[in-house]
Amino acid sequence: MRIKLYYVYILTNAHNTVLYTGVTNNLERRCYEHKQKLVKEFSQKYNVDKLVYFEKFDFIDLAIFREKQIKGYSRAKKIALINNFNKEWQELYQNERVKEPN
Numbered sequence: 001m002r003i004k005l006y007y008v009y010i011l012t013n014a015h016n017t018v019l020y021t022g023v024t025n026n027l028e029r030r031c032y033e034h035k036q037k038l039v040k041e042f043s044q045k046y047n048v049d050k051l052v053y054f055e056k057f058d059f060i061d062l063a064i065f066r067e068k069q070i071k072g073y074s075r076a077k078k079i080a081l082i083n084n085f086n087k088e089w090q091e092l093y094q095n096e097r098v099k100e101p102n
Contacts (some may be wrong), residue, residue, distance in 0.1 A: 006063035008070060010053035010082060013046055016089050020048040023067040027054055031093040052093040053082045058073050 007027040011020045011034060020043050024030040033039050034049040043049065057063040070078065082089065 003058075006057045006060050008055045008057070008063050008067045010050060010070070010078065011043065011048045011050050012050050012089070013048050016050075016052075018046045018048050019075065020046070021067055021070045021078075023060075023063050024062070027051075028093075035093070050089075052089050053085050054092065056061065 006023065006025050007030075009019065009024050009027060009030070011022070011031075012018060022030065024065065030039075031049075031051050034043050035042050037049075046056070055063075055066060057066065074079070086092065
């Protein structure tokens with residue numbers, strides 16, 4: 001039986017000037033969709049496709065709560081969150097930490 005995981009994530013653009021927060025049940029797939037510009041509106045308009053932060057959750061309601069919490073943060077608080085997790089703001093997509101469990 002496969003365990004279902006949910007993710008809250010933050011993406012940015014190449015210059016780290018725009019932040020986008022989202023929630024998904026498949027982080028690898030969702031990052032691919034952002035990179036291929038399959039996600040319309042905000043992320044496509046601002047070229048947001050660089051994964052710099054994520055959290056894992058066992059329950060969707062907790063993930064949605066956390067997404068809303070982060071979306072309510074000030075920009076400075078979001079930046080601090082990213083800096084504590086990924087100080088260099090490196091691209092985390094296709095990193096082993098992002099891979100879905102088998």
